[in-house]
Amino acid sequence: MNHFEIQELPGKGRAMIASKSFTVGEIIFEEEPFVSHQFSWNAAYGYAACDHCMRPLETLVENVRRLANNNAVAVPLVEHDPTTQWLPQFTQCARCKARYCSEDCLVEAQKKYHRVSCMGAFRADDTHPINVLNETWKKMHYPPETGTIMLIVRLMAMYQQSNNKPEFLEQLQSFQALIVNREQKIYHKMLGENFEQQMEQLFAAFCNAFKGEEFAMFTTPYAFKTLMGILGTNSQGIATSVLAQWVTKVSDLPLPDADKKQLDTVIDELYEKVGDFAGEFLNNEGSGLYILQSKINHSCVPNAQSTFPYSNDIVVLKALAPIQQGDEICISYLDECQLERSRHSRHKTLRENYIFVCQCSKCKAQSCDPDVTSDEDEDDDEMDDCDDDDDMQ
Numbered sequence: 001m002n003h004f005e006i007q008e009l010p011g012k013g014r015a016m017i018a019s020k021s022f023t024v025g026e027i028i029f030e031e032e033p034f035v036s037h038q039f040s041w042n043a044a045y046g047y048a049a050c051d052h053c054m055r056p057l058e059t060l061v062e063n064v065r066r067l068a069n070n071n072a073v074a075v076p077l078v079e080h081d082p083t084t085q086w087l088p089q090f091t092q093c094a095r096c097k098a099r100y101c102s103e104d105c106l107v108e109a110q111k112k113y114h115r116v117s118c119m120g121a122f123r124a125d126d127t128h129p130i131n132v133l134n135e136t137w138k139k140m141h142y143p144p145e146t147g148t149i150m151l152i153v154r155l156m157a158m159y160q161q162s163n164n165k166p167e168f169l170e171q172l173q174s175f176q177a178l179i180v181n182r183e184q185k186i187y188h189k190m191l192g193e194n195f196e197q198q199m200e201q202l203f204a205a206f207c208n209a210f211k212g213e214e215f216a217m218f219t220t221p222y223a224f225k226t227l228m229g230i231l232g233t234n235s236q237g238i239a240t241s242v243l244a245q246w247v248t249k250v251s252d253l254p255l256p257d258a259d260k261k262q263l264d265t266v267i268d269e270l271y272e273k274v275g276d277f278a279g280e281f282l283n284n285e286g287s288g289l290y291i292l293q294s295k296i297n298h299s300c301v302p303n304a305q306s307t308f309p310y311s312n313d314i315v316v317l318k319a320l321a322p323i324q325q326g327d328e329i330c331i332s333y334l335d336e337c338q339l340e341r342s343r344h345s346r347h348k349t350l351r352e353n354y355i356f357v358c359q360c361s362k363c364k365a366q367s368c369d370p371d372v373t374s375d376e377d378e379d380d381d382e383m384d385d386c387d388d389d390d391d392m393q
Helices: 040-044 060-068 103-117 120-124 129-140 150-161 165-173 183-191 195-209 221-234 242-251 257-278 343-354 361-365
Strands: 004-009 013-018 027-031 035-038 236-238 286-289 304-307 315-319 328-331
Touching: 013 328, 035 040, 035 150, 040 129, 060 242, 060 257, 103 150, 129 150, 129 195, 150 165, 150 221, 150 286, 195 221, 221 286, 242 257, 304 328, 343 361
Parallel strands: none
Antiparallel strands: 004 013, 027 315, 035 286, 236 286, 304 315
8 A cells, every 4th residue: 555645736736745754764665667768778798688678787896896897806795695596596688688587577577568579589689670770769869868668668568568558658648747848858868969869760760670550650750859858857877786786785884993994994895996997887777657656756854765676677755854744745856965965956957857847945045045056067057037927846
């Protein structure tokens, strides 16, 4: 039973309201994605992840050595490698060789979409229309990625394989709120200055990949832009890094202070080695659409946090602060560093990425602050809040 309700709030749209009180650290809900997929560039760079749930498919040592490009890197406390329990379960599709973390994931993928989306020997064929579409996306959406066209490809496979297409379409349409009249800004952010030309290229590649009459409702310019809008406004990043999971586990070990200090030094050195070679390509990350998660609004003083504790695409929402019955449940769309920046900087980032002006308690309290960005943004163009008529959250 869920202890929250989705309500329409004046001037804000959909919101998640607590129907009971939550204490700090209490789980509000867990949710599997409606659809998820590994980032296109992460797959190209060899990030080994389950094709269904994105759980890492390499050991801690393999992960660190590949990311650092150094087979001599040593990692301590490997007995806390989170992948140890999964290794014997790894499997793959017999036809296309897509890899999975378990037979359960393979079966679930077959049940939802892979029976029709399996490309067999064409998986490695650069001329296959799906691969052409993916390459078109990659050429105009360089990392770090915030989404992937492969989410839409998987949605098409889910639709084709669905036994209840009206229900599938109803669920898909639940992501459409607040997209109307925002298309230009969404596409500009996703595809850059030449978004109109790039949208045409993507649309042409998409239509070539899905020519059948069954997909006719999706292969109109408006329908495709709607799908892109859903991707741009609702996709949630998913992090499943083996290294990050290991760091969390060993950091909680009850070690003597001297050992703790030494471990912290080792961890810093590992991240430095990885950063020197892989840069931002650290996590086995992807993105997904979550029916419940997409209903949660942003606040610069969030009372909840999305986490991925199972090293896969299951999101767990936890209370960050005490939540009273009747309170709105909010998360931050910004990371910790961004939250500490000026109100103007936060608003600029939220406008560009999520197309709204934040009116949370922190932003209201800082409404008299000068409209100047934080130091790192001082050279960027400033935008006047009073001239923005987007929906507020």
